[in-house]
Amino acid sequence: MKNLNDFKEEIYKCSRCGLCQTVCPVYKVTLNECSVSRTKFNMLNGIVKGDLALNKKIMEYMDLCLGCDACKNFCPSDINVCEIFTAVKMQYNRNKKRLISPYFVFKTLLFAAKTGLFLYRLFGTDKLTQRILRGAKGLLCKRVLLFNSLAQQKIPGKCKKRTSIVKTKKAVYFKGCFNTYINADSEHAVKKIFENTDTELIEKPFECCGISLLSSGFEKEFLQIAKKNLSLIPKDCDYILTDCASCSFVLKSYEKYLPSDITEKVVSVLDLLKNRKISVIGENIKITAHKPCHEDSDFISLIKNIDGVDYIEAENFDKCCGFSGKFALNHQNISREISKRKAIDFLNTGAEFILTNCPACKLGINQGLIELGNQQPEVMNVIEFIAKYCIVE
Ligand code: SF4
Ligand code: SF4
Structure with missing residues (x-):
């Protein structure tokens, strides 16, 4: 090292x-x-x-x-x-001695969030909270609204399977800890779309990609989970598929720290859709988008090419949303201010949806909208939008 x-x-x-x-x-x-x-x-x-x-x-x-x-x-x-x-x-x-592993703390927090969200959804608290706290100004209320934005599940988990399709490619799906613990919308969307393609999705019990450990400099723990993730990737897979720009970025960076031959195989689900015809069902929809800092796929072109999408570019669409995991906790005021400035640019477009390709950016954009007293436009991962509002041919 x-x-x-x-x-x-x-x-x-x-x-x-x-x-x-x-x-x-x-x-x-x-x-x-x-x-x-x-x-x-x-x-x-x-x-x-x-x-x-x-x-x-x-x-x-x-x-x-x-x-x-x-x-x-x-x-x-x-x-x-x-x-x-x-x-x-x-x-x-x-050389710092730590009593508790930072990864244990991270996973405990994710598990607590998963349990909290399950109960929240079970009792329908999300809708009630949204109504009561709409436009609230206090920091605690804004935090509850942000948590609430995670509770909204929108993509149905199953779709009709077209059994006639022969699977000629194998893709191991790295769904990331956000999809695993917090909001399964992207996972449902990926499965819904890929069920009817020639690509077989393989699932493995992956750990987090390790971005929070890497960015905090927890070397030992990062190497442990990177080694485990690498060992789970089947040698014969054609792709390592992700629906999160940060997961892609970190998986590709494993080679800087460990012997790894996966970099070329790491692709965004959106890369595999770029040659497909995608059309909005029904009337045209006004869309704007946020490019995550670590995004290297040209997903904005993919959005522009969707039939029925009127794309409106927001100013600073490719600048950081201000969230960045631990930064949003350690430097709340700075994070909220950056997100707020981004949200103003998005609202100026008049778009009906803000699309992105990273679950943390979804939170960052929602954080900015909540700062401005808004819960609209809806923020979605691109793959979720395609699964819910489009036909893929
Ligand atoms: S932009 Fe200029 S000042 Fe900043 S790191 Fe690069 S060389 Fe240094
Ligand atoms: S621009 Fe500022 S926040 Fe972004 S990586 Fe450089 S120092 Fe960090």
């Missing part, structure tokens, strides 16, 4: 031009220079030279980052900023 010293040359490459400041969503909200990669590199430079110690305070600044890669994509010196921040966090955590 790499240490900060391994990135010495990369850090020296920073010319302090400050272009990263102009694109950093955290800086735009906080105006705090310490959130910008240039300033973080000044600190890291000090550590490499031995002038500064890698301590808790420096880690707080490293944590002031969404991992959105906006600065990396804009940096004229082509520095892989987030990879360096991750290496620093791993180095800091490496």
